[in-house]
Amino acid sequence: MTCHNCKIEMVKAGRGRNSVQRFKCTTCGKRFSEPQQKPFGADVRLPQETVCRILHCLVEGNSVRGTARLCDVEKRTVLNILTLAGENCERLLTERIQQIPVAQVQADEIWTFVQKKEGHKWPHEKAAEKIGDAYTFIALESTTKLVLAWHLGKRDTPNTTEFIRKLRAATFEDPFELCTDAFGSYIPAVNEVLYDRAHYSQIVKVYSKQEEGRERYSPGEFVKLEKTAMRGSPDLGRASTSHVERKNGSLRQWCKRLTRLTYAFSKKWDNLKAALALHFAYYNFCRVHSSLRVTPAMEAGITDHVWDLSELVTA
Secondary structure, eight states: OBOTTTOSBOEEEEEOGGGOEEEEOTTTOOEEEOOOOOGGGSOOOSOHHHHHHHHHHHHTTOOHHHHHHHHTOOHHHHHHHHHHHHHHHHHHHHHHSOSBOOSEEEEEEEEEEESBOGGGOOGGGTTOTTSEEEEEEEEEETTTOOEEEEEEEOSSHHHHHHHHHHHHHHBOSSOEEEEEOSOTTHHHHHHHHSTTTEEEEEEEEEEOOOOTTOOTTOOOOEEEEEEEEEESOOOTTTOOOHHHHHHHHHHHHHOGGGOTTSSOSBSSHHHHHHHHHHHHHHHHHTSOOTTTSSOHHHHTTSOSSOOOHHHHHHO
């Protein structure tokens, strides 16, 4: 290490707090600590081990308050770390997942809400985009189980089109099959953005009418499955949304903000977006998929090893 004043090599002078190496200049006598790589490249004062412990609690389904109790930190600290991690993970996913060769992509959207449900908004909140219902659009490659693209927004045509644009940036230019549910905004979005590469089909699950007195979230009895070719020449025999719907279940289990009928719902839109970015980065790069025995990023050839959270923090 070189002295900032004299520009000469310094000698070791013991260790300071947290076992950080200290150096001393033999000319001017000034002392310096060895530079430490800070989490996310930001001014984070917590040790990297504590930051990783906080993120590990969050990605495994703990709430913000539960994480604060387990890691012996303040709730505000957990939210600050979550925000930094979300920004870093969103940037990482955009940079690493580009031009990926794919065969079949399944897309779906999952509902949650921020602060309050859409029907509970006051008249002056009707135009507030960041309050009320929030939908997470997910595009999953069925072979590698890689989340190619995701988008948080309202369930409308502009947000659907933005989601399909992200999917286009993530996939290679060769044609592939795209399967979605029957949400109407997919049709103009796919025709506008993926006109040159998507063989597009829609899958509709038909259920019987729900019986009187049954639970609110229980569907009726399954009746039949309808598949329709919407663009190009998709293979309707292989068309499915089962994998992305299973991913929706994993998302509700691992991300506490999406767990139904709890107090853990998001109170801020930005915190929800950060939590989703952290979840998808952890899912793609860190968590070994039970059916693949490797991570989705390894199966897709993006990386050659299982990442740990410290790599995700410093990436």
